Amino acid sequence: MAFTPPQAPAVKAGTREIFMSQALQEALVEEMTRDGSVFLMGEEIGVWGGAYNVTAGLLERFGPARVIDTPISEAAIAGTAIGAALTGSRPVAEFMYSDFMGIAMDQIVNQAAKNRYMFGGKAKLPIVYRSTFGAGTGNAAQHTQSLEAWFTHVPGLKVVTNSSPYDAKGLLKSAIRDDNVVVFLEHKAIYSMRGPVPAGEYLIPLGVAEVKRVGTDVSVITYARQVHYALEAAEQLAAEGIMVEVVDVRTLYPLDVGTVVQSVKKTNHAVVVHEAVTFGGFGGELAAQIQEHCFDDLDAPVLRVGALHSPVPFSEPLERGQFPDPPRIVAAVRQVLQGSR
Amino acid sequence: MPGSRREAERVAARSSAATKLAASDGKAGRANARLTARDGIPSELTVERLREIYRIMVRIRQFEEAAEAAFRAAKMRGALHFYSGEEATATGVCMALQPNDYITSTHRGHGHCIAKGGKLNKMMAELYGRVTGYCGGKGGSMHIADVETGNLGANGIVGAGIPIATGAGLGSKLRGDGRVTVCFFGDGAGPTGAFHEGVNFAATMALPVVYVCENNQYGMATRATFANAGPGIWARGAAYGIPGEVVDGNDVFAVYRAAKKAVARARAGDGPSILESKTYRQRGHTIHDQKGYRSKKEIDEWLKLDPIVRFRTQVEAARALGAPDFETIDREVAAELQAALEFAEASPFPSLDAIERDVYAE
Numbered sequence: 001m002a003f004t005p006p007q008a009p010a011v012k013a014g015t016r017e018i019f020m021s022q023a024l025q026e027a028l029v030e031e032m033t034r035d036g037s038v039f040l041m042g043e044e045i046g047v048w049g050g051a052y053n054v055t056a057g058l059l060e061r062f063g064p065a066r067v068i069d070t071p072i073s074e075a076a077i078a079g080t081a082i083g084a085a086l087t088g089s090r091p092v093a094e095f096m097y098s099d100f101m102g103i104a105m106d107q108i109v110n111q112a113a114k115n116r117y118m119f120g121g122k123a124k125l126p127i128v129y130r131s132t133f134g135a136g137t138g139n140a141a142q143h144t145q146s147l148e149a150w151f152t153h154v155p156g157l158k159v160v161t162n163s164s165p166y167d168a169k170g171l172l173k174s175a176i177r178d179d180n181v182v183v184f185l186e187h188k189a190i191y192s193m194r195g196p197v198p199a200g201e202y203l204i205p206l207g208v209a210e211v212k213r214v215g216t217d218v219s220v221i222t223y224a225r226q227v228h229y230a231l232e233a234a235e236q237l238a239a240e241g242i243m244v245e246v247v248d249v250r251t252l253y254p255l256d257v258g259t260v261v262q263s264v265k266k267t268n269h270a271v272v273v274h275e276a277v278t279f280g281g282f283g284g285e286l287a288a289q290i291q292e293h294c295f296d297d298l299d300a301p302v303l304r305v306g307a308l309h310s311p312v313p314f315s316e317p318l319e320r321g322q323f324p325d326p327p328r329i330v331a332a333v334r335q336v337l338q339g340s341r
Numbered sequence: 342m343p344g345s346r347r348e349a350e351r352v353a354a355r356s357s358a359a360t361k362l363a364a365s366d367g368k369a370g371r372a373n374a375r376l377t378a379r380d381g382i383p384s385e386l387t388v389e390r391l392r393e394i395y396r397i398m399v400r401i402r403q404f405e406e407a408a409e410a411a412f413r414a415a416k417m418r419g420a421l422h423f424y425s426g427e428e429a430t431a432t433g434v435c436m437a438l439q440p441n442d443y444i445t446s447t448h449r450g451h452g453h454c455i456a457k458g459g460k461l462n463k464m465m466a467e468l469y470g471r472v473t474g475y476c477g478g479k480g481g482s483m484h485i486a487d488v489e490t491g492n493l494g495a496n497g498i499v500g501a502g503i504p505i506a507t508g509a510g511l512g513s514k515l516r517g518d519g520r521v522t523v524c525f526f527g528d529g530a531g532p533t534g535a536f537h538e539g540v541n542f543a544a545t546m547a548l549p550v551v552y553v554c555e556n557n558q559y560g561m562a563t564r565a566t567f568a569n570a571g572p573g574i575w576a577r578g579a580a581y582g583i584p585g586e587v588v589d590g591n592d593v594f595a596v597y598r599a600a601k602k603a604v605a606r607a608r609a610g611d612g613p614s615i616l617e618s619k620t621y622r623q624r625g626h627t628i629h630d631q632k633g634y635r636s637k638k639e640i641d642e643w644l645k646l647d648p649i650v651r652f653r654t655q656v657e658a659a660r661a662l663g664a665p666d667f668e669t670i671d672r673e674v675a676a677e678l679q680a681a682l683e684f685a686e687a688s689p690f691p692s693l694d695a696i697e698r699d700v701y702a703e
Binding site for chain 2: 043044047048049069071072073075076099100102103137138139140141142143308309310311313314315316317318321322
């Protein structure tokens, strides 16, 4: 639970500015090159190149035996990944949208997550289930959900998110090398974000959070695209002299409780932010952890900022109003500070 | 500029050019084929019905063209999945239905909605995200439903409508309401578990459902034959002990005849059928699709089989309708689209307090 000081990626010779989708592809290519047992499967990952172009060109590069275009059969995608993993392969199975993982939930929840345990630890399931999540694209209620809490509630699954090209690459490489089932969730609105990524190999361990901005007054704990919204809010509040610390938990399970606690003990105020619906969301877990570990340090109740209690609406003003944005984070930060005065 | 008179004129001019092409093809058809007066046209279809068929197919085509123009002018957002090229399937099938029969639709659902009697202005307003749309702006293109006309909803999840159609059939059977449900689904849904579960269940209970597979050759970039093992989705009927038929999906009369038979069987209580309608997605998967996975030659070959052009050729050859009829309908539909665009653009967005409304019944 030692405090990990913020570590910006060391910008060194060979560091390039690349897109999130490129960083993810580099992780896939490097791991496929390093380990012949790694293969990719999913809908439209080959000929199409992935709905968000993450796997563009990989069919040509690795061939159809390692970049497998599947029929629209999510249960089969999830299940065949299990069978292949049990017998020695290292599948990276993609679901075009995490909304579609509902179709595969038996295989993911009742099979993948539990096999090792039920078999008395005799089985190894090195699977990555990659998928996309998040709203703001106008794709309505069945292509925009943030369902990460479904997965964090199931023992046997690790759940990873990311907010920058640097993190995405390092985390995906670790996920592929992990001998467990990792649900790797990519926010679809930040695929086109650019950021520095060193040319050489590096890994970011699962289960380690990162402070993305150091502050003294309020801790905003969040992940994925909301990290950027929190940073925007922090920038705005800094102009008023309110110093916000932004903690990107990155991995939801296993959760780096230590980094979160360290931050809140310093600022005495916590706001938890995610794009998922507030009620029953992962923010409830974060808030509970904070109050269990920081009860005496808190000057105000932990506040949650999440989406309203509805499916994601199509109409643009409704969609924008449904999930958190920087003004809502700013308002929550002000509210939590008021609570202490 | 979409929504303007100029845009309406442009759409009408395009349709009119296609009419001319049809007319010239019609002459060639008369010269080469041994057509009788109403050759290939079911005898029960009156000239008025033929006009209606044409109007519905043109409505679908022009709706997609108007929606595309509006999208490209940044007046709407999200994803649009165009039905262009597949008009004969929705039109032929829905002609075989009664007004109170049910359909389930797909992400490529504009054509189903129009063929089932959907209103263009409410559809367009939905695409614009306006409060006057079918779903009050909450659903968008991919989730249009019109329960009043029996449209139980488009769907963003491939294959998900199949068990829902089975359930609609089950409900009809339990209530004894005599209604039939048509389940539209694509070749992409063939590999889903929902297909097998839904059709098998309906067959075990002899439910009044017709499963219409619109095989438009592609699910995104995946060929139907790549994703579906076996000779065709129609052939799976044998596995469930129900009829399975394949039909030329660009021939509205062929679709109508096959659908009529399957609907009659369902209504008589003899159980479900599978009808595979072979057609072609003339456009990309969505409006954003720029991928080069199909050859120009393939697209051109299929464009020659355009269902609207074929219809015109056929009814002209039969001397049932002629170019002036088509031009009149083209103009009338263009005016309807113009009105729909104006309606949508004049409609307000829903208010923010609508976000959490209708999540639950009161």
